[in-house]
Amino acid sequence: MNAEEKELIIFFDCGDTIIDEGTEVRDEHGTVIDGKVIPGADVMVRTLAEHGYRLAIVADGLAQSFKNLLTINGLYDYFEVLIYSEQMKVDKPNPRMFKAAMAAMELDEQDRNRIIMVGNNLSRDVRGANQVGITSVHLNWTTRYPKTSLDALEQPDYSISEPLALVELADRLNAELVSNVKEC
Template sequence: MNGGPKMSDEAKELIIFLDCGDTIIDEGTEVRDEHGTVIEGRVITGADTMVRTLAERGYRLAIVADGTAQSFKNLLTQNGLYDYFEVLIYSEQMKVDKPNPRMFKAAMGAMELGERDRGRIIMVGNNLSRDVRGANQAGITSVHLNWTSRYPKTSLDPAERPDYTIEEPLALVELADRLNEELAAKKRIQA
């Protein structure tokens, strides 16, 4: 576990799982070494501000991404974002790719979240067949970052329909605040 910076005393109800490629890092800027490990890449405009703002507001953040640990460590460290994530779950360590539910269960387990917490989690990613399908199958709210043309933007498969769609990384801050307020209001009513 990473135990990144905790900058807000206010605990948020909403928990945010994020993909990395084409969600935080622009895959088109990635440079790989001879072994295929990503050694550098640039953030999508606004993605670094999105991550920092969410962390500063007290949201618990996890990376749930397909790829190698070293690639993501390189990318997130050089862009100053590594320490903002409480948990980093990669397909390399899990031996499966998204949409396999083990990816999401591993992030939940590492964050000490149980079944009753599923309704508090959102998965944000750019890929309908991996991020959105995986979140939907895991009973987690899906958010499609409709930013890149590298992957399909629509699907006829109901399992790949996102609960929410945003067009750019910074739009996640407003959506997260809104969803968190809805969760907090429900909790107050139940109390």
């Protein structure tokens, strides 16, 4: 079942946004070889994909770690694009991470208003999205990272406390985009 493609495009961080970092198991080289999704994250990803949203991973870490985690949890194939700091040679909030995801999805400057970045880290995910003009969504789920903004660039546009809340937010933001397109 594949719904009609939506206007809204969703970029995701992985650790503590989809995968619970507290469950990660690493090999002797530091590559993550196992880990569990945070409650509801697997259902969130599947539901968004089934609703027709284009999904991308924009995450800091090793490509093989994310491939392992997303494959083990049955989520790898839901993502159209996977951008990792290992391949980019920079970490978020560096704009190159977000611009690489946009380029890989054949998006340009005019598409920024259609993209949201969902992440758990204010200084990386939220700051990075805000710096490049992408709507930021803070998944305020973990206690591992600060939950208060240090400055304006770390202030999220939206905040959710659990993954499944993103489905309703995405549908609402997509409806706003669709109505704005019709008005033009």
